[in-house]
Amino acid sequence: xxxxxxNPRYLITVTGKKLTVTCSQNxxxxxxxxxxxxxxxGLRQIYYSMNVEVTDKGDVPEGYKVSRKEKRNFPLILESxxxxxxxxxxxxxxxxxxxxxxFGSGTQLSVL
Amino acid sequence: AQRVTQxxxxxxxxxxxxxxxxxxxxxxGSPELFWYVQYSRQRLQLLLRHISRESIKGFTADxxxxxxxxxxxxxxxxxxDSAMYYCALSNTGNQFYFGTGTSLxxxx
Numbered sequence: 001x002x003x004x005x006x007n008p009r010y011l012i013t014v015t016g017k018k019l020t021v022t023c024s025q026n027x028x029x030x031x032x033x034x035x036x037x038x039x040x041x042g043l044r045q046i047y048y049s050m051n052v053e054v055t056d057k058g059d060v061p062e063g064y065k066v067s068r069k070e071k072r073n074f075p076l077i078l079e080s081x082x083x084x085x086x087x088x089x090x091x092x093x094x095x096x097x098x099x100x101x102x103f104g105s106g107t108q109l110s111v112l
Numbered sequence: 113a114q115r116v117t118q119x120x121x122x123x124x125x126x127x128x129x130x131x132x133x134x135x136x137x138x139x140x141g142s143p144e145l146f147w148y149v150q151y152s153r154q155r156l157q158l159l160l161r162h163i164s165r166e167s168i169k170g171f172t173a174d175x176x177x178x179x180x181x182x183x184x185x186x187x188x189x190x191x192x193d194s195a196m197y198y199c200a201l202s203n204t205g206n207q208f209y210f211g212t213g214t215s216l217x218x219x220x
Binding site: 031033035040041042043044045048050056058059090092097099100101102103104105106 | 116118144148155156158161198200202204206208210211212213
């Protein structure tokens with residue numbers, strides 16, 4: 001089944017403890033991206049990648065890192081999480097410049 | 113700067129009534145506009161995009177460059193249309209900007 005898989009679904013952590021949220025797609029998509037969803041703010045793009053080793057900042061990249069070493073994987077890294085990064089995170093993938101994005105099921109992160 | 117505005121957080125209509133979900137955008141170039149939908153307990157998914165000029169599940173959306181709008185319309189709402197709807201804009205096909213979403217409830 002074609003899909004985008006995010007792990008974990010839920011994560012509770014403490015301020016400053018490094019964490020990684022994984023994202024994997026099995027559709028051979030070139031484009032992958034990360035979003036955070038906050039009440040009243042909708043989805044905001046954090047980072048995106050157009051292919052292996054090609055990443056760029058979205059609208060709200062501060063406090064986040066990404067890497068794209070393989071086409072199928074696009075992990076989101078929080079080196080030193082803070083409470084304002086408590087949010088619902090979504091990963092998505094699509095063919096390059098097509099705009100038909102396939103979303104993961106989301107990761108609810110709480111930073112205490 | 114907010115690029116996509118969805119003025120209604122909540123919208124309720126009766127089954128069989130017309131429905132319009134508003135979306136306005138601000139962008140100086142030629143954007144690509146999309147509507148994404150999230151049904152209960154399902155993932156966010158594409159509903160339609162302006163370049164396709166399709167009708168999906170009875171929904172249509174016309175890009176009005178003069179009014180910078182991309183409103184989503186359906187002449188007769190169905191209960192299964194109840195969902196969260198997001199309007200989205202892409203500038204280069206790589207950066208995406210989403211609105212804050214409109215929760216549509218279709219009353220039986």
